[in-house]
Amino acid sequence: MSTVEQFEPETAFSAAGKPLTKRGETTRRKLLEAAEEVFARLGYHEASIVKITERAGIGLGTFYLYFDSKQQIFEELVVDLNRRVRHAMAEAMAGTDNRIDAERAGFEGFFRFTAAHPALYRVVREAEFVSPEMLRLHYTRIVEGYEAGLRAAQASGDVDTGLDPEVTAWALMGAGELIGMRFLLWERDDEGRPPVAIPDEVIDGMMRFIRNALAARTEKGQDHE
Amino acid sequence: MSTVEQFEPETAFSAAGKPLTKRGETTRRKLLEAAEEVFARLGYHEASIVKITERAGIGLGTFYLYFDSKQQIFEELVVDLNRRVRHAMAEAMAGTDNRIDAERAGFEGFFRFTAAHPALYRVVREAEFVSPEMLRLHYTRIVEGYEAGLRAAQASGDVDTGLDPEVTAWALMGAGELIGMRFLLWERDDEGRPPVAIPDEVIDGMMRFIRNALAARTEKGQDHE
Amino acid sequence: MSTVEQFEPETAFSAAGKPLTKRGETTRRKLLEAAEEVFARLGYHEASIVKITERAGIGLGTFYLYFDSKQQIFEELVVDLNRRVRHAMAEAMAGTDNRIDAERAGFEGFFRFTAAHPALYRVVREAEFVSPEMLRLHYTRIVEGYEAGLRAAQASGDVDTGLDPEVTAWALMGAGELIGMRFLLWERDDEGRPPVAIPDEVIDGMMRFIRNALAARTEKGQDHE
Amino acid sequence: MSTVEQFEPETAFSAAGKPLTKRGETTRRKLLEAAEEVFARLGYHEASIVKITERAGIGLGTFYLYFDSKQQIFEELVVDLNRRVRHAMAEAMAGTDNRIDAERAGFEGFFRFTAAHPALYRVVREAEFVSPEMLRLHYTRIVEGYEAGLRAAQASGDVDTGLDPEVTAWALMGAGELIGMRFLLWERDDEGRPPVAIPDEVIDGMMRFIRNALAARTEKGQDHE
DNA sequence: AATGAATGAGAATTCATTCAT
């Protein structure tokens, strides 16, 4: 599971609107980039089509040549972001040779992505209130890869076979998300600047927790409930 | 730490609001109740003062006698909700005598509350985009109690002393939140009805994970990073 | 049928929006008057809520306190106009004592009303494309009175009993409408000014036509088809 | 007057339109046909150039090679429709040998055309609000033929010489129009289907009215006004 | 000739908030 390939291009939602010429392609990209910036900075409700097209340096009406509504471009953005985080994580995990290292690398990849695009991550979370199915998809896609990794590691004896891979995957993703939020997104130094990266101690602390949680058990007696 | 007391009434934010007569008190309460229902059902942006006052059976202008803005009443609601979840959790944990049981009881309390007020919990999460500090406060307050509990359990030898209590508390809260979202809020039976409670297997799976993670270590070799 | 009473207040469509205070009543009236002027001058599609509220000297948003949409206020206007033409006709016919005189008086009343409110009449006709049922209602209401008058005149021997009262009523209304359009609404003097009234010769010409058409027949042989 | 010839092709308005090659001619016709269908179905304001060109299977920009504006193509259509109704009426009247028969045949022709193209006739009526002069022209052209017919019939003693041919022509046209509207366009059977033709009784009723109105008078005393 | 991407003025509509009663 530590490969990049599994996260490749999904065209499912990046479908596209009508104009298909090279010129149209450029405009469409400009709009998506502008939307990314505006949604990230202002949030969904404060953002507006005017702000997006202004930022894109494009006429207001042109927007509707490519997208049906604010919600539609937002959803396309969430899908895109999802692809990018997953790619970042997969890339980070590539080359590791055991589950714990993969785990750490994956989270490091995730935190690095979040640190680099802090506001973007806000877009994904806001999807819960704008387009719930989109958020569902986002988490589900991440979990799927995660779960597969855990199963493989259980098979190879790296991970406690008593763990439910699905529940565990959701638990780990949740843990990573709140830790990222607390120690990366909320953190500010004395000048009010956000950190460039999550502190190593935090990752260490988190890894101790994860290593404990996943470690293959030899002792019995874990199943008493 | 398994006491109810520590979660008692915080008037910090519920203060304010001009009219203080018995009549005023009633009106204020009516508004808050209406707001709770409306925000829960419609979300922050779809909700409107008119809808709230109509639901409260109160004149539109009256709203501004008690609250300064839509945002303000929303924040007051978040604080209230925070108090109520924490109370639910504390009540559930009361009477347990070891960390693992407390842990399970706490999560059960949390899931029970979420199952009973699914829409209300959405309000809390939406605070991230309406009033970020409010969400910060919400999580922080929960984590504080959690962290205290972990420290105590480390002291009494119940929990791995190698764990960072703060990081661990955030990790556990994140795990619980996503699991609740996935297996409670998103779940639907064949008729599309939401579950009454989170399935026991999920809790069991989660507890195996938590027990692993927290278990006191005797072996060395865990501290190599 | 030559009475004014039968055309009295119909509240069917003049129903009303929410505000009911004296102040609200005034505002509502101001809006209706402004709408009348704007629709008459500009037509339905060129008219806009902004233009109406500006003309009324009232805030844009206020419009929506009283009407749901441009179409709704338009319909209310058509109903009102219908009431007024019918009233004008009935008043003109009052006091006549035979069908032919009533006929002439009725048309004179209609032409007088049209001359006084030329643009308003355009509103009614435009209803065909904005709110067809409203136009249907307009014509139907007029025809109903007309038909009753014809039947009575047939009974009293004033009018050819071989005529179908309904078909005849529609025919006469159509005749009056196009004559009004041609010789009143379209007519311009050398300076391009519209006439103050329809020329007497036209009415005379029309009455010759109508008298012929309605005259009680003694001869047989009319029914050969 | 009962000839087809007088209603022949008028190129007066159908001129214009730049491209003149065979290809251009085809494109132009395609646009006109599409416009006819779209205006008839949607009305002037709901129709749009995009819809017309799409329906024509032609590029949007191409439209402006042949027409200056939406209004222009609409006007051209009205002129065309006018030519067609008049043709239908003239054809129906051809071969009749007295005014009353011609009258009936003419109206039957008109009603048949209206029944066959109900929506098209709506286009003509809508012209009143889109291009008033066009409607004027439409009615005037019809009336001219009508009036000529009446004069001839007066000369040959078929029609009351006391009638004003112009006023009478407008009256008859108005009568026909409203009767067509009421008994053809508005009528629906139990399944909501429009009638295939106007009922014979209606035509009979109308003809009784017209015959009365036009019948040559021998008696004096009609001219007392 | 034909095309279709781009444009922006303008339309309808919403809603938090104010304030006179």
Added chain:
DNA sequence: GATGAATGAATTCTCATTCAT
């Protein structure tokens, strides 16, 4: 204390028309 009429900035979206290709 309570009320609700009034407000207008702001938003989304449409469409006739232009113009570079």
